[in-house]
Amino acid sequence: MEPEVQEEAREDHDDKQVVSEIMARCFIPTLVTSISWEAFHFVGHEIRIAEAMDCYGAVVWPSALVLCYFLETNAKQYNMVDKNVIEIGAGTGLVSIVASLLGARVTSTDLPELLGNLQYNISCNTKMKCKHLPQVKELSWGVALDKNFPRASNSFDYVLAADVVYAHPFLEDLLLTFDHLCKETTIVLWAMKFRLEKENKFVDRFKELFDLEEVSSFPSLNIKLYKAVKKNRRNA
Numbered sequence: 001m002e003p004e005v006q007e008e009a010r011e012d013h014d015d016k017q018v019v020s021e022i023m024a025r026c027f028i029p030t031l032v033t034s035i036s037w038e039a040f041h042f043v044g045h046e047i048r049i050a051e052a053m054d055c056y057g058a059v060v061w062p063s064a065l066v067l068c069y070f071l072e073t074n075a076k077q078y079n080m081v082d083k084n085v086i087e088i089g090a091g092t093g094l095v096s097i098v099a100s101l102l103g104a105r106v107t108s109t110d111l112p113e114l115l116g117n118l119q120y121n122i123s124c125n126t127k128m129k130c131k132h133l134p135q136v137k138e139l140s141w142g143v144a145l146d147k148n149f150p151r152a153s154n155s156f157d158y159v160l161a162a163d164v165v166y167a168h169p170f171l172e173d174l175l176l177t178f179d180h181l182c183k184e185t186t187i188v189l190w191a192m193k194f195r196l197e198k199e200n201k202f203v204d205r206f207k208e209l210f211d212l213e214e215v216s217s218f219p220s221l222n223i224k225l226y227k228a229v230k231k232n233r234r235n236a
Contacts, residue, residue: 012219012220015217015218015219015220016220018218019218019220019221021069022062022069023062023065025042025065026038026040026060026065027040027041036050036051037049037050037051038060040060040065040068040094042069042098042101043072043101043102044101045101045125045129047094047125048121048124048125049092049093049121049125050092050117050120050121051092058091058092058114059091059092060091060094061162061163061193062193062221062223063162063163063192063193063223064092064094064095064162064163065094066162066191066218066221066223066225067095067162067189067191067225068094068095068098070189070191070215070216070225071095071098071099071102071189072098072102075102078158080099080103080104080158081102081103081104081131082103082104082105082131082132083103083104083105083158084104084105084107084155084156084157084158085099085104085156085157085158085159085160086106086107086108086109086156086158086159086160086181087107087108087109087159087160087161087162088109088110088139088159088160088164088174088178088181089109089110089161089162089163089164090108090109090110090114090118091114091118091162092117092121093108093118093121093122093136094121095160095162096108096122096134096160097121097122097125097134099158099160100122100130100132100134101126101129101130103131103132104132104158105132106132106135107134107135107136107137107156108122108134108135108136108137109137109138109139110138111138111139111140112138112140115136115138118136119136122134122136139177141170141174141176141177142172142173142174142177143173145176145177145180145181146180149180151180154180154181154183155183156181156182156183156186157185157186157187158186158187158188158189159178159181159182159186159187159189159190160188160189160190161178161188161189161190161191162190162191163192163193164190164192165199165202166193166195166196166199171202171205172205175202175205175206175209178206178210179209182210182229182230184229184230184232185229186229186230187227187228187229188210188226188228188229189215189225189226189227190226190227191223191224191225191226192224192225192226193221193222193223194222194223194224206228209231210228210229210230210231211229211230211231212226212227212228213226213227213228214226
């Protein structure tokens with residue numbers, strides 16, 4: 001077998017092996033209840049997430065599992081303890097919950113209509129379990145950023161995002177939000193599923209403002225995990 005073919009086969013095997021481990025963190029309960037929920041195993045805890053199947057923002061997508069797995073398995077390199085962390089487009093709150101269980105001071109954000117379910121999930125899964133009580137806050141991308149998240153008081157060590165880029169009309173607002181929340185020392189950890197050409201164009205626009213590094217790739221899921229920091233504007 002050619003070396004290139006061998007390498008491709010090895011990478012495909014590694015991808016499927018890790019993806020299998022990530023997906024094994026999720027299980028569907030056999031007990032039928034009035035609330036639709038899934039359970040996940042991260043950071044030594046069973047995390048129960050209530051979902052709403054009629055809303056994209058209230059469903060756990062594979063990118064969230066990828067990001068949670070990364071945070072747990074790279075906890076030494078990306079230490080969350082006592083760090084100020086904000087998640088944008090938090091949805092069900094799974095990523096925020098995992099970051100909280102890892103010791104972070106978390107602000108979990110999403111649209112106003114999703115905050116009730118988000119608060120419910122975070123409260124149920126972090127109460128008496130976390131060093132810092134997570135905060136839930138409204139954040140509509142690009143809207144009232146200076147008022148609700150003033151730059152002077154923003155001091156986020158990490159911005160977390162899972163599957164926030166897809167065919168929606170707010171991509172420029174999303175880019176503006178990333179830029180607004182980040183200082184030069186802020187690290188963005190962003191898991192993204194590629195679906196359409198719009199995703200590639202957003203990545204190109206993102207690179208104009210941030211130095212972007214691909215940390216992991218999962219071809220079988222069509223998901224990439226990125227690390228990003230703001231470009232030094234003086235040297236850009």
